[in-house]
Amino acid sequence: MTEYRIQGATGEWEVVIGLEVHAQVTSNAKLFSGASTAFGAEPNTQVSLVDAAMPGMLPVPNRECIRQAVRTGMAIEAQINKWSRFDRKNYFYADLPQGYQISQLYHPIVGEGALHIEADEKAGIAEDKVIGIERIHVEQDAGKLMHDQHPTMSYVDLNRTGIALMEIVSKPDMRSPAEAGAYVRKLRSILRYVGSCDGNMEEGSMRADVNVSVRRPGEEFGTRTETKNVNSVRFVMQVIEYEANRQVDVIENGGTVDQETRLFDPNTGTTRTMRSKEDAHDYRYFPDPDLLPLELDDSFIEECRASLPELPDAKRARYENELGLTPYNARELTAEVEIFGRFETLLAATAAKIGKPEAKVATQVANWALSVAPGVVKSLGEEANMANATAGAQASILAMQDKGEISGGQAKEIYEIVLKEGGEPEAIADERGLKQVSDTGAIEAKIDEIIAANEDKVAEYRGGKDKLFGFFVGQTMKAMQGKANPAVVNQLLKAKLDG
Amino acid sequence: MTAYTQLGVKDIRDGVASGDFTAREVAESFNAAVASAAELNAFIVTTPDHALTAADAVDAKRARGEDLGKMGGVPIGMKDLFATKGVQTTAASHILEGFKPEYESTVSQKLWDAGAGMLGKLNLDQFAMGSSNETSYFGNVSSPWKKDGTNAAMSPGGSSGGSSSAVAARIAPAATGTDTGGSIRQPAAFTGICGIKPTYGRCSRWGVVAFASSLDQAGPMARSVEDCAIMLEAMAGFDPKDATSLQMDVPNWEATLSADLKGKKIGIPREYRMDGTDQAILDSWEQGKAMLRDAGAEIVDVSLPHTKYALPAYYIIAPAEASSNLARYDGVRYGLRDLPDGAGLQDMYAAIRAAGFGDEVKRRVLIGTYVLSAGFYDAYYTQAQKIRTLVAQDFEKAFAECDVILAPTTPTASFPLGSLNEDPLTMYLNDVFAVPASLAGLPAMSVPATVNPDGLPLGLQLVGRPFDEQGVLNAGLAIQQRVGFEAQPEKWW
Numbered sequence: 001m002t003e004y005r006i007q008g009a010t011g012e013w014e015v016v017i018g019l020e021v022h023a024q025v026t027s028n029a030k031l032f033s034g035a036s037t038a039f040g041a042e043p044n045t046q047v048s049l050v051d052a053a054m055p056g057m058l059p060v061p062n063r064e065c066i067r068q069a070v071r072t073g074m075a076i077e078a079q080i081n082k083w084s085r086f087d088r089k090n091y092f093y094a095d096l097p098q099g100y101q102i103s104q105l106y107h108p109i110v111g112e113g114a115l116h117i118e119a120d121e122k123a124g125i126a127e128d129k130v131i132g133i134e135r136i137h138v139e140q141d142a143g144k145l146m147h148d149q150h151p152t153m154s155y156v157d158l159n160r161t162g163i164a165l166m167e168i169v170s171k172p173d174m175r176s177p178a179e180a181g182a183y184v185r186k187l188r189s190i191l192r193y194v195g196s197c198d199g200n201m202e203e204g205s206m207r208a209d210v211n212v213s214v215r216r217p218g219e220e221f222g223t224r225t226e227t228k229n230v231n232s233v234r235f236v237m238q239v240i241e242y243e244a245n246r247q248v249d250v251i252e253n254g255g256t257v258d259q260e261t262r263l264f265d266p267n268t269g270t271t272r273t274m275r276s277k278e279d280a281h282d283y284r285y286f287p288d289p290d291l292l293p294l295e296l297d298d299s300f301i302e303e304c305r306a307s308l309p310e311l312p313d314a315k316r317a318r319y320e321n322e323l324g325l326t327p328y329n330a331r332e333l334t335a336e337v338e339i340f341g342r343f344e345t346l347l348a349a350t351a352a353k354i355g356k357p358e359a360k361v362a363t364q365v366a367n368w369a370l371s372v373a374p375g376v377v378k379s380l381g382e383e384a385n386m387a388n389a390t391a392g393a394q395a396s397i398l399a400m401q402d403k404g405e406i407s408g409g410q411a412k413e414i415y416e417i418v419l420k421e422g423g424e425p426e427a428i429a430d431e432r433g434l435k436q437v438s439d440t441g442a443i444e445a446k447i448d449e450i451i452a453a454n455e456d457k458v459a460e461y462r463g464g465k466d467k468l469f470g471f472f473v474g475q476t477m478k479a480m481q482g483k484a485n486p487a488v489v490n491q492l493l494k495a496k497l498d499g
Numbered sequence: 500m501t502a503y504t505q506l507g508v509k510d511i512r513d514g515v516a517s518g519d520f521t522a523r524e525v526a527e528s529f530n531a532a533v534a535s536a537a538e539l540n541a542f543i544v545t546t547p548d549h550a551l552t553a554a555d556a557v558d559a560k561r562a563r564g565e566d567l568g569k570m571g572g573v574p575i576g577m578k579d580l581f582a583t584k585g586v587q588t589t590a591a592s593h594i595l596e597g598f599k600p601e602y603e604s605t606v607s608q609k610l611w612d613a614g615a616g617m618l619g620k621l622n623l624d625q626f627a628m629g630s631s632n633e634t635s636y637f638g639n640v641s642s643p644w645k646k647d648g649t650n651a652a653m654s655p656g657g658s659s660g661g662s663s664s665a666v667a668a669r670i671a672p673a674a675t676g677t678d679t680g681g682s683i684r685q686p687a688a689f690t691g692i693c694g695i696k697p698t699y700g701r702c703s704r705w706g707v708v709a710f711a712s713s714l715d716q717a718g719p720m721a722r723s724v725e726d727c728a729i730m731l732e733a734m735a736g737f738d739p740k741d742a743t744s745l746q747m748d749v750p751n752w753e754a755t756l757s758a759d760l761k762g763k764k765i766g767i768p769r770e771y772r773m774d775g776t777d778q779a780i781l782d783s784w785e786q787g788k789a790m791l792r793d794a795g796a797e798i799v800d801v802s803l804p805h806t807k808y809a810l811p812a813y814y815i816i817a818p819a820e821a822s823s824n825l826a827r828y829d830g831v832r833y834g835l836r837d838l839p840d841g842a843g844l845q846d847m848y849a850a851i852r853a854a855g856f857g858d859e860v861k862r863r864v865l866i867g868t869y870v871l872s873a874g875f876y877d878a879y880y881t882q883a884q885k886i887r888t889l890v891a892q893d894f895e896k897a898f899a900e901c902d903v904i905l906a907p908t909t910p911t912a913s914f915p916l917g918s919l920n921e922d923p924l925t926m927y928l929n930d931v932f933a934v935p936a937s938l939a940g941l942p943a944m945s946v947p948a949t950v951n952p953d954g955l956p957l958g959l960q961l962v963g964r965p966f967d968e969q970g971v972l973n974a975g976l977a978i979q980q981r982v983g984f985e986a987q988p989e990k991w992w
Contacts, residue, residue, distance in 0.1 A: 055600070286820075
């Protein structure tokens with residue numbers, strides 16, 4: 001087993017990791033107000049009276065945000081709590097107009113669930129693993145402070161204030177940076193499948209608080225630190241690596257790890273103290289008296305369930321079992337919404353064009369989608385006009401290839417032309433002579449010439465040197481300038497040489 | 500001209516509708532009365548133009564033969580806890596001094612839509628915290644009443660003290676109030692007027708500066724039960740902008756008013772017979788029983804065993820919510836702004852809140868912060884919530900045996916301003932009879948009962964089942980008809 005261990009001066013240490021992922025809910029309006037949630041607007045242009053906490057303003061829950069949280073809970077096989085409640089988390093800060101954040105401490109909307117990560121030897125994950133989810137609760141995001149606009153003052157942008165977040169809290173079930181990375185990627189994938197969060201970490205739609213502690217393998221949990229607001233998978237892994245080693249150093253040098261909140265500096269890859277336990281806020285949580293408890297009825301829950309798409313694990317299994325794809329291809333194709341979306345569209349178009357069931361052409365389409373097509377795109381670089389990369393065009397190419405009209409090389413050539421210039425693949429193949437010759441007469445003529453010119457090799461072949469078959473194929477293809485249908489060549493050669 | 504100011508809501512509405520006088524004449528009379536009553540300090544700002552504009556609109560409607568609305572032509576006072584668009588809204592605090600909202604509270608909007616106009620914004624205890632109207636940043640409000648033989652300024656009660664003073668002094672025919680733990684009923688009782696706090700959720704809280712969200716409820720204050728019924732109809736109704744708003748139709752309370760209580764049972768809670776209650780109040784309670792019996796009701800004893808815990812629980816829950824509700828007053832976006840030289844964010848908060856809040860507000864914010872803090876939450880807040888549940892259950896059980904509960908509104912009559920300032924606990928006791936119904940969210944009303952030997956008004960309280968404002972109003976009407984309360988404060992202002 002390749003378990004992740006920190007090699008300390010005094011022996012091996014195991015890392016224990018839990019993640020709290022804040023995912024911005026996809027919704028046009030904020031959690032408790034009608035203000036827009038669009039990213040990138042001018043500061044303070046998407047702020048309602050409620051968001052600005054004007055006197056007498058009241059929150060009203062946005063049904064769509066609640067729906068998205070419930071659907072997300074279902075996607076991680078979690079318990080949906082039909083009765084939940086909002087609490088106020090009280091603290092003063094300039095990005096928090098109400099002076100409290102409406103969150104769910106005592107009764108979250110989603111209870112325990114699970115997320116599956118797959119073995120990945122390259123990444124150092126030895127086997128499939130289930131990471132427990134503690135809960136998902138819904139809460140308001142805070143505004144944004146801008147410290148670089150004025151020499152002595154900070155500016156406040158309330159556009160983000162009140163946008164709905166889901167806080168997805170894992171159990172301390174991860175044991176390596178790789179597992180944590182796989183967890184975040186998988187979670188992101190599920191959120192995007194469900195459509196409850198766009199998963200855009202650069203824009204801050206998803207960020208993680210990383211809880212790390214170390215212990216001797218098998219012993220009790222150590223004291224943990226929490227590193228706030230980490231906004232990429234790579235950074236999550238860096239934080240864990242850095243924190244684990246730092247904590248081991250502290251302990252091995254006779255110190256103790258302080259339970260504290262830390263900040264990550266992406267420039268140095270290190271973390272530093274943000275506030276210690278002594279400075280921890282007393283948030284004075286209590287049930288928000290402006291809001292009634294949230295009660296979900298059965299029809300709402302059913303509607304949420306019915307609206308769920310096929311999820312990554314189920315899709316991957318179906319790709320393997322029903323479409324006959326390799327585990328690798330199935331995993332690659334199901335990782336992202338855009339990828340499987342394009343694949344399934346192309347698969348349907350190709351199957352229709354060829355007139356075969358999808359399962360019969362899936363492998364061909366998968367290879368095309370995962371390696372052939374991206375290769376062509378890459379080789380063209382900026383010359384590729386991706387607007388031309390329609391499913392229809394690609395399906396036509398794949399159909400010609402399936403019928404033996406074009407070779408694999410010709411398929412690539414045609415696709416290159418399509419990407420650069422546009423046009424119908426069939427017409428391109430015809431006009432530019434990019435078709436294989438399947439005309440047995442023409443091929444037979446060439447084969448006869450080759451056999452006549454290589455009598456010694458023919459004799460050797462017939463004498464038992466089977467390997468020479470490849471030589472004859474090569475000669476024939478060369479004579480046909482690469483345009484002969486290899487299947488026809490094989491068939492004719494076999495008949496002539498063996499016969 | 501003075502005659503109009505003797506009129507109530509119903510008289511004005513009906514008189515304007517039938518063409519006996521114009522809404523403008525009424526508005527002008529009250530505007531003049533308001534202008535001449537500065538000594539009461541009932542208003543923080545006056546808005547004579549608002550009253551006139553509304554009156555003219557009603558008169559114009561009448562000329563066109565259109566419906567004038569439930570409050571058509573009635574000028575009213577608006578407690579300065581309701582946000583009024585373009586008109587300073589302060590909650591009687593320094594921290595909101597000069598704040599002019601860009602929005603109108605749902606309740607005030609409904610009143611304008613019903614044809615009412617605004618005479619001005621009424622003074623109150625700061626952020627509605629107080630029972631005597633002595634915590635306002637804009638000065639004490641005086642009751643129009645005096646204790647016989649003295650000249651001391653008396654408390655109009657609180658927190659809706661500007662409302663009670665103005666209605667009792669007849670410088671407004673009616674006013675809005677809000678009641679968190681008695682803030683409509685106690686001032687109504689102190690000044691010889693009527694006031695009803697409806698079931699929690701009847702009136703939208705949207706646009707009302709929040710004190711304690713789970714308790715705050717708006718209601719009318721006027722000189723008769725009928726006037727309260729009319730005005731409450733105009734104020735109430737479901738509001739999608741308030742998540743705690745009741746999704747129920749507003750009954751036609753005015754039309755259904757009836758003082759015939761045959762078949763009704765009136766409950767007398769034995770636990771309300773407390774030490775320290777004035778004899779005159781106990782006597783008026785007895786009289787109230789006799790009157791309701793006379794109206795056809797059966798009088799039954801009921802028990803509300805957790806009554807004595809209600810006040811302490813209230814003084815945990817209300818400050819807890821207030822400490823959080825008032826966190827938004829930080830000077831960053833509106834209101835008082837004080838940024839001492841070289842100060843950081845925390846210094847700014849401290850400077851603004853120190854200067855912007857009065858002592859009573861600070862006291863309650865501190866109490867609320869304390870009871871919610873780690874280590875104390877369960878001992879205080881959780882316990883108080885349990886008591887709240889028990890108090891509500893007490894009422895449920897009592898209402899299995901009776902339809903309406905009759906009790907005193909307050910344990911004493913009004914007191915001179917300044918006499919209880921050093922003793923917040925005695926001040927808090929003013930609300931001992933009012934708070935249980937608030938905790939249970941029940942409709943409750945105070946109606947004038949009598950004047951005590953000192954010449955000061957006393958009130959009787961009626962508490963009903965959830966949503967049964969009608970039962971409360973009807974019992975109030977039965978008392979009103981038998982009391983025939985005609986005493987008026989002698990004009991000294």
